[in-house]
Amino acid sequence: MKQLDLARDVLDKQVVDRDGTKMGRVDGLVLELRGDGPPRVESIEMGFVVLARRVHPRLERWLEGLRRWSVRKTARYRVPWSKVKEVTAHHVQLDVEALKTPAFDWERWLRDHFVAKVPGED
Amino acid sequence: MPSSLFSLERYWRTFGRTVVVLTAVAILACQEKSPEEELLKKVEPVGSWLATLQMLGQKWTANSVPASFVETTVSAARKEFKKAAEETAKSKARPEVRAPLRQLVSEAEAAGAGLLRAVEAGDRPGVAQGVARLGALHQRFEALQGPPPP
Amino acid sequence: MKKWMQLALGIVTAIGGFFDMGTMATSAQAGASFRFQLLWTVGAGTLLVIFLVEMSGRFAAVSRKALPDAIREHFGFSFWLVPFVVLTLSQFLVLATEIGGICFALHLVTGLPIQLFALPVAALTWLFLWRATFSTIENSTSLLGLITLAFVVAAVLHHPPAGPVLAGFVPTLPHDNPLKYWAIAVSILGAVLSPYLFYFYSSGAVEDEWDRSYVGVNRAIAVLGMGFGSVISLAAIVVAAVVLAPRGIQVDDYHQAALMLTDAFPFWGFVLFAVSMAIACLGAAVEVSLAIAYSTAQTFGWNWGESLDPREDARFSTVYTGAILLASLPILLGVDPLKLTILAMAAEAAVLPFVALPFVLLMNDRKLLKEHANGWISNTVAVVVLLLSLVLMVVSIPLAFLGGGG
Numbered sequence: 090m091k092q093l094d095l096a097r098d099v100l101d102k103q104v105v106d107r108d109g110t111k112m113g114r115v116d117g118l119v120l121e122l123r124g125d126g127p128p129r130v131e132s133i134e135m136g137f138v139v140l141a142r143r144v145h146p147r148l149e150r151w152l153e154g155l156r157r158w159s160v161r162k163t164a165r166y167r168v169p170w171s172k173v174k175e176v177t178a179h180h181v182q183l184d185v186e187a188l189k190t191p192a193f194d195w196e197r198w199l200r201d202h203f204v205a206k207v208p209g210e211d
Numbered sequence: 212m213p214s215s216l217f218s219l220e221r222y223w224r225t226f227g228r229t230v231v232v233l234t235a236v237a238i239l240a241c242q243e244k245s246p247e248e249e250l251l252k253k254v255e256p257v258g259s260w261l262a263t264l265q266m267l268g269q270k271w272t273a274n275s276v277p278a279s280f281v282e283t284t285v286s287a288a289r290k291e292f293k294k295a296a297e298e299t300a301k302s303k304a305r306p307e308v309r310a311p312l313r314q315l316v317s318e319a320e321a322a323g324a325g326l327l328r329a330v331e332a333g334d335r336p337g338v339a340q341g342v343a344r345l346g347a348l349h350q351r352f353e354a355l356q357g358p359p360p361p
Numbered sequence: 362m363k364k365w366m367q368l369a370l371g372i373v374t375a376i377g378g379f380f381d382m383g384t385m386a387t388s389a390q391a392g393a394s395f396r397f398q399l400l401w402t403v404g405a406g407t408l409l410v411i412f413l414v415e416m417s418g419r420f421a422a423v424s425r426k427a428l429p430d431a432i433r434e435h436f437g438f439s440f441w442l443v444p445f446v447v448l449t450l451s452q453f454l455v456l457a458t459e460i461g462g463i464c465f466a467l468h469l470v471t472g473l474p475i476q477l478f479a480l481p482v483a484a485l486t487w488l489f490l491w492r493a494t495f496s497t498i499e500n501s502t503s504l505l506g507l508i509t510l511a512f513v514v515a516a517v518l519h520h521p522p523a524g525p526v527l528a529g530f531v532p533t534l535p536h537d538n539p540l541k542y543w544a545i546a547v548s549i550l551g552a553v554l555s556p557y558l559f560y561f562y563s564s565g566a567v568e569d570e571w572d573r574s575y576v577g578v579n580r581a582i583a584v585l586g587m588g589f590g591s592v593i594s595l596a597a598i599v600v601a602a603v604v605l606a607p608r609g610i611q612v613d614d615y616h617q618a619a620l621m622l623t624d625a626f627p628f629w630g631f632v633l634f635a636v637s638m639a640i641a642c643l644g645a646a647v648e649v650s651l652a653i654a655y656s657t658a659q660t661f662g663w664n665w666g667e668s669l670d671p672r673e674d675a676r677f678s679t680v681y682t683g684a685i686l687l688a689s690l691p692i693l694l695g696v697d698p699l700k701l702t703i704l705a706m707a708a709e710a711a712v713l714p715f716v717a718l719p720f721v722l723l724m725n726d727r728k729l730l731k732e733h734a735n736g737w738i739s740n741t742v743a744v745v746v747l748l749l750s751l752v753l754m755v756v757s758i759p760l761a762f763l764g765g766g767g
Contacts (some may be wrong), residue, residue, distance in 0.1 A: 096437075100437065101433050101434050101437050101438055102434060103430070103434070103662050104662060110664060111662060111663060111664040111665070112662065113661060113662040113663065114433070114434075114661060114662035116438070140438055143438055143439055144438075144439055144442060179425075179426075195675075195676060196663070196664070196674075196675050196676050197675075199675035199676055199678075199679050200672055200675040203675065203679060203682075204671045204672050204675050204678060204679075205672075207491070207671075
């Protein structure tokens with residue numbers, strides 16, 4: 090079993106999808122506490138709200154309040170650890186397609202409502 | 212993990228107070244001046260602008276700058292002259308210092324306006340006169356400021 | 362062959378990039394108010410920035426990562442948050458300043474009010490970024506930026522007295538007006554040790570796909586590019602010292618600086634000044650907007666890259682679009698461009714310790730950089746920069762208010 094330093098090697102790491110497209114960063118980790126045995130990494134979390142909690146709980150609540158105007162359906166995008174293909178020095182690769190995930194909600198929305206609307210885009 | 216060493220609160224606690232203390236000290240140091248010194252310091256740009264307008268007139272005559280530039284620069288100069296006039300009016304300095312200053316600043320405004328009129332009319336001799344007038348005003352201003360400290 | 366091209370372009374880019382609204386304004390003020398006395402400030406700042414730029418490039422070439430990317434990854438979000446926020450704020454002020462510079466240059470040649478140009482200039486800058494690739498931007502702005510050599514030519518034509526000029530490179534205390542002297546000195550250091558500059562440089566290196574083999578090229582670019590670039594700034598001080606100071610003209614307004622080149626070039630001087638200002642500021646505006654987008658996108662892990670089509674990095678493109686639009690507001694609302702510049706320079710100086718510290722710490726990470734981690738020379742300079750930045754942080758904003766107005 091390979092050793093993995095979660096804080097150093099996983100947290101805040103660049104997340105990429107199957108094709109290597111940048112998706113975001115590992116903003117948080119969800120650990121499952123088990124009665125017998127050590128905690129298990131259940132999933133990685135991505136999202137502004139997750140970051141906010143790391144800074145200050147009040148900031149997290151304030152951001153949650155703004156979610157009415159958010160394009161994202163899910164504040165905390167959780168990816169189960171089973172979907173992690175590999176963890177290298179450069180990134181954490183997930184077995185997903187970026188475009189289909191909530192991590193790309195804003196990217197898609199901006200692309201469709203802003204970039205596409207700019208005249209001259211072919 | 213370095214993050215614990217550099218938290219927000221520590222930044223403000225260590226540096227915030229130092230900035231406030233230093234600013235207070237600096238401001239207090241500034242208050243040392245007498246009203247005369249303070250007024251002369253505040254109107255210092257007037258001399259610089261008089262010299263600017265002088266050079267401006269010369270350069271227009273030499274076809275180095277367009278008339279539009281003369282207009283915008285004279286306008287900027289007159290704003291400064293107005294400010295200086297206001298500072299002189301509300302200053303607590305002695306009348307011996309305030310009166311000649313007030314006189315000079317109003318003459319400066321007039322000289323600036325005169326220069327612009329001459330440039331707009333293409334009146335080269337007029338501009339030359341304006342330049343000379345500005346030069347004289349500049350010298351008078353320098354005299355008012357007093358000799359430089361040793 | 363490719364490396365030589367990159368080297369040449371890199372040097373030209375660095376030369377063009379050195380001179381922007383900040384260095385232009387502070388140099389003009391320094392020369393007009395203190396003649397040659399402040400030449401040492403530009404010299405000292407340049408020496409330090411050469412090291413910083415070299416470190417930044419070396420880091421990107423060896424780790425294949427840009428600075429914001431690496432800092433968040435290495436130190437965590439909470440640690441990076443404060444530097445990131447203050448860096449973005451200072452970059453924003455610098456962007457507003459550069460836009461102001463382009464607007465002022467247009468105002469000079471047309472006589473129309475500065476505010477009129479705010480939105481058109483923002484649109485032009487944005488269009489440039491939207492359509493062009495990274496290399497097109499770098500190459501065009503850097504080659505056009507060579508027009509600022511007009512200042513060097515003017516300085517030479519004036520035959521300044523060699524003695525006082527050389528003496529100016531030795532740090533001296535001011536005879537009078539100490540507050541103004543130190544305010545300008547600090548301003549110059551803020552302009553030269555620009556945080557956006559060495560952060561942007563690392564992202565640029567990644568855009569250009571530098572690898573370990575570019576370490577030597579990087580060193581040459583840092584030394585020659587920044588070195589030659591500083592000559593333009595030094596020349597501007599000399600020209601102001603010879604043209605403005607003897608007449609008793611101080612630079613409290615950019616209109617006064619605009620006369621600088623008319624002694625050396627009676628016919629073209631005015632236009633050369635305006636064009637130099639416009640091009641230098643356009644190049645800088647483009648770079649700072651990118652710098653803001655780079656640091657934001659990298660912090661949050663978004664897709665980024667100027668050479669990508671905006672459709673592929675919508676969030677990245679939106680950031681620079683929004684930044685440019687917001688940064689045009691101060692000028693649009695009538696803020697005086699010189700006052701804006703002074704504020705931006707003070708902000709850059711104040712922000713320096715926050716952004717330099719994580720950078721220096723990373724430069725010593727042997728796991729990341731292996732044998733290319735900082736040696737004792739770079740580290741000594743780094744410590745000097747850090748100590749200096751702490752002093753600057755404390756004095757810059759108070760001095761800006763006291764030395765500028767008082």
